[in-house]
Amino acid sequence: MMMHSTLPCLNSPGLRPDGFLSDDLSAVLELACRLKAASLAGRTGDRPLAGKNIALLRLGPGDAEMSVLHRAALDLGARVAHVRLGPPIDPGGTQFRHLSQMLGRLYDAIDCSSLTPAEVRQIEQHAGVPVYDDLEGIDHPAWVLADLMTLREHGCAIGPDARIDFLGEHAAEHSENHRFALQAMLLTTMGGT
Template sequence: MSSGDVRHFLEIDDLSTDELETVLDRAAAYKRAQQAGEDHPDLAGQTLGMIFQKPSTRTRVSFETGMTQLGGHAVFLGEDDIQLGRGEPLKDTSRTLSRYVDAVMARVFKHENIEVLAEYSSVPIVNGLTDDAHPCQTLADLLTIREQEGGFEERSGSEPSGGASNSGFDGVSVAWIGDGNNVAQSFTVGAALTDIDLTVATPEGYGIDDDVLDRARGLGADPTVTHDPVEAATDADIIYTDVWISMGQEDERDVRMNDFEGFQVCSDLLEHAPGASVMHCLPAHRGEEITDDVIESDRSVVFDQAENRLHAQKALLSWLLE
């Protein structure tokens, strides 16, 4: 999404396929640089404002640490720490912050709120999560899949400023098992951008929104939708799940636990995909959507996936601000 000459990142398909590949290449290069102990202060002297209406572990720490590693600075802005919590209109907060910082990352409830921030901002706005979308998680997911399926090695010559290259996703099949939540919706579109063969298995009534499926199909993808987790998992390269009860849904717990029976990612399900890696965006409710033995197994790439939030977001920020 753009506002004048400013690029925002509110949805994963705010990036074109080529731009997405550029960001992933840069993320891989930043990861190698960090592992080699090489400094990369590409955003020296720049400041990221971080608005949080929801609690966070990975989003806050990865963005704050990422800005430090890029030579910049991050400012945490809890809803009760700024005038937003006292009734200031979002458009006023956005226009004011634009005069102080170089970019804003916001983690809010309503997706329309991130859109208002972007409409009135003169600096890039990054969606750190809304009820409808989590595109930063999708960036990390795609980086993780590319590493698992060999694409990372193919790009070993890329530099942080490098351009797009072959995707590395050809022929990769992913099974999403569980709730068609904000993470699933962003991933569905991200899979379409990268030609990943996606099957989504949810209980009836918990599927991906029709408009999200339409966006994916508009990109040339044809995600398979099913209510059978075994069908989705069979011979998949990656099995991906998330919590059944997201923030704000706690009062639905009893109903959801009943409705999601049979959708747990467990050792029995993995027998249908003997070569699959397992992903989870965290936090995990062990014993509900995923068993402890699976998340701790050598097939789990869950913590590589969590680490990749850092590298992917650094790449996104430097790309937006360059």
């Protein structure tokens, strides 16, 4: 299995994935590393998101296999619901605003997959809870954080335009690091730290 990532410079001005600034991303990276260290040491009993509800907002039905984000949230104690969107609704209309407000009352955070950036912004504007733009997506900074964790663990130095290929056992390690990066992002934005 081969995985590719192009690392953007995390100190680039204006890099604000899901509201994170470059300093925030550094803190999230450190938290992800601490979460992994705790897991390796067998200290996994802490469930800081117990009682929290996370919606995975999707256009189609959920996969039969549990996603990395779903597993990451469950490991933190959150309850996860797959919410399937019905027919398209005008993002600028009152029906979409009411849907966003209702989701905000039911859930403590919402991850939007396969929605346009305008739709995600509308949900974020009206939900009143953390809203993510496809946390699991290959273009999301959580992938970059997983890349950085894997490289750090192997003592590699990288430049801002590095291209990385993870093969074999390193791909599995990267997948685990992705889970810890997602957990760190959830904890940082949902107040679980």
